[in-house]
Amino acid sequence: MDYFEYRDGQLWAEEVRVADLVEQYGTPLYVYSARTLARHFTAFDAALDGLDHLICFSVKANSNLSLLRQLGELGAGMDIVSGGELYRVLKAGVDPHKVVFSGVGKQDHEIREALTADILMFNVESSQELERIGRIAEKMQTVACISIRINPDVDPQTHPYISTGLKKNKFGMDMLEATGAYLMAKRHAFLEPVGMDCHIGSQLTQIGPFVEALEKLLTFVDRLGSSGVTIHYLDLGGGLGITYHDELPPLPADLGKAIAETVGRRELTIILEPGRAIAGNAGILVTRVIFTKKTPVKHFVIVDAAMNDLVRPSLYGAYHRIREVHPRGREPMKVDVVGPICESTDFLAQDRLLPGLAVGEALAVFSAGAYGFTMSSQYNSRPRAAEVRVDGDHAILARRRETYDDLIALEE
Template sequence: MSCLQYRGNQLYIEDVSLKNVADEFGTPCYIYSRSAIEANWHTFDEAFSGIPHRICYAVKANSNIAILHLLARLNSGFDIVSMGEIDRVIAAGGDPKKIVFSGVGKKRDEIEHAIEKKIYCFNIESEPELERLQEIAARMNAAIDVAIRINPNINPHTHSHITTGLNESKFGIDITDVIPLAQKISRSGSLRLVGIASHIGSQIVQLAPFLEVVDRLLDTYQQLLKIGITLRHINIGGGLGITYHDEHPPGIREYARALQDKLRPYNIEVIIEPGRAIVGNAGILLSRIEYLKHTQHKNFAIIDAGMNDLLRPALYDAWQNILPVELHNSEVKQYDIAGPVCESADFLGKNRDLALQSGDLLAIDSSGAYGFSMSSNYNSRCRPPEILVDGSNASLIRRRETIKDLFAAEIIADLAPCD
C-alpha cells in the first residue's frame, strides 16, 4: 500500500506536504515514511508470533543508517552481503550477534572482519567458500556458526534478473550436495552447522513458490536429523513482493499464516529476511519537470531525476506509479517520463496519462527499496538527498552530494611531461 495520500489537491506523505519538502530540500530527493517502515516490520513480527522466529532485514534493499537505526530499535536482525553492510548495521546501533552474512563472493578480509565482529552466522554458498571459512576460522582460532544455503531449483515466476533459486543461478548449493557438505562440516573443528537456508528471488507475488521452498527445507532438515545432525534454525529467506502496478501479492499475514502451518510442528527457530516488503512502499522519489517536449510521435516530460537516481525501470523494465504532487485542470496527455541522462534507457515511466505543466512536481511511488541503494554518479550527476518523515516533521538523513564529492577520491597521476 502506498504511503502517499491527497489532501485536497496536494500530495502528502504522513502529515508533510511534498511541495514543502521540495521547497526545503530541492529535487530530486528520496522521502521515506517512518510510520510505514515500522508498521511493516511490526506486521511481520506479529504475523510470525505463533512460532520461534527472527526477522533479519535485507540491508541491500535500503541501507541508509537512519533506516537501519529505526529497525535496530525494533530489535531487528539483519541480512547482509558485504563488509560495508556489516559496518553500516553496527554504526546504526544494530547488534552484530543478529547479523546473517549471505552472498556468493565473500572475500577473505570480509570474513575476517565478520568473525572479529562476532556475527550470528555465515550462509555458505559453495564448497570453496566452506573451505575458505574453515581455513580462516582455524587460523584465527575461532569457532564460527554457519548455515548451508540451498539452491532448490524452484522457479519463483519473477523477473529473471532477480531469480536466485534455479539451477542456472550462481546462488546456493545444489540440494543433492547438502548432506555430504553437512557431514563435512560436522567433522570440522572450526565450523558449527546451525542452520539451513534458501532464498529464491525477489518481488515474488505467489504463495506456491514459498510453500515449495519450505517443503524442500523441511525435507532436508529431516534427512539431517536422521544422520544425527541437529540444527538451530531454518532460514526461509525473503522475496515477498509488493504492489507496484497491478500485482496482487499475498499480504504479510497471509504469507506468514501459510508458512507457519508447515513450520509449527518442528518447533525450530525460523529466520525471515524481508527487505522490499518492509521499505518498498514506504518511500518515494520526488522530482520536478524541467521541460515538456511535444513531438509528432511522442510527448515527453523531461524531469530532473534519471536512471542514475532510480535504476529499476531501465534495469528491469519495472513499472512504478507516477503521481502529480499538485492536481490541476491541464489537458491530460500521454507522456513518457524521461530523465536527463544520455541514454535511451533513461526513463522512469512510459505512456502515462497525466495533466502536466512545466515545473510540476512528480512523485515516483514505491521507491523505498532498490532506489537510492542502487543509485550512481553516472554522467557525473550528484546523488540526491534522503529525507525521513515522522508525522509532521521531515528530517534530512543524507545530504545531497556536491560536485566536489564526485571527484574527492580521485587523484591526478604524476605523469612524465608530454612529448
C-alpha cells in the same frame, strides 16, 4: 498501507507536505515514511507470532543509517551481503548476533570482519566458501556458525533477473553437494553448522513457491538429523512482493500462516529476510519537470531525476506509479517521462497517461523505498539525490545531497 496520501489537493508524507520538502531540500529527493516502515516490519513480526523467529531486514534494499537504526530499535535483525553493509548495520547500533551474511562472493577481509563482530551465521553458497571460512576461523581461533544456502530448483514465477532459486542461477548448492558440506562442517573444529537457508527470488506474488521450497527444506532437515546434523535456524529468505501497479501479493499474515502450518511443531527458529516488502512503499522519489518536448511521434516530459537516481525502470522494465505532487485536474495525455542522461534507456515511464505538465512542477514516483537510492550511481557525473526521513510532523535530512566536490573527493 503507506502514509503517503493526498489531502486538500496536496501530497503529504505523514504530517508533512511534500511540496514543503521540495522547497527545503530540492530535487531529486527521496522521501521515506518512518510510520510506513514500522507498520510493514511489525506486520512481518506479527505474522510469525507463535513461532520462534527473527525478521532480518535485507539491507541491500535500503541501507540508509537512519532507516537501519529505526528497524534495529524495533527489534529487526539484518541480512547483509557485503562488509560495507556489515559496517553500516554496526554503525546503526544493530545487535550483530541478529545479522546473517549472505552472498556468493564473500572476500577474506569480509569474513574476518564478520567473525570479529560475532554475527549470528554465514549463509554459505559453495563448498569453496565453506572451506575458506573454516581456514580463516581456524587462523583466528574462533568458531564460525554456518548455514548452507540450498538451491531447491523452485520457479518463483518472477522477473528472470530477480529469480534466484533455479538450478541455472548462481546461488546456493543442490542438496547432494550440501549434504557433503554439512558433514564436513560438523567434523571441522572451527565450523558449527546451525542453520539452513533458501531464497528463491524477489517480488513474489504467490505463496505456492515459498511452500514448495519450505517442504523440500524440511525433508532435507530430517535427512540431516538422521546423520547427526541438527538444524536450529531455518532461513526462508525474503522476496514477498509489493504493489507497484496492479499486483496483488499475499499479505505477510498469509505467508506466516502457511509457514506455521507447514513447519508444525518442529523446534526451529524461522528467519525471514524481507527488504522490498518493508521498505518499498515506505519511500517515494520526488522530481521536477525541466522541459516538455513534442516530436511527430512522442510527447516527452523531461525531469531532473534519471536512471542514475532510479534504475529499475531501465534495468527491469519496472513500473512505478507517477503522480503530481499538486494535482490540478487537467486532461491526461500519453507521455514518456525521461531524465537528462545521454542514454535512450534513461526513462522512468514510457507511454504513460499523465496530465499536461508545466515546467517546474513536481512529480512523485511511488514505491521507490527499496532498490532506489541503493542502486543509484554518479553516472554522467551527476551528484546523487538527498534522502529525507519523515516521522509524524518532523523531517530530518537522512543523507545530504552530494556536491561536485563529492564527485572527485577520492580522485587525484
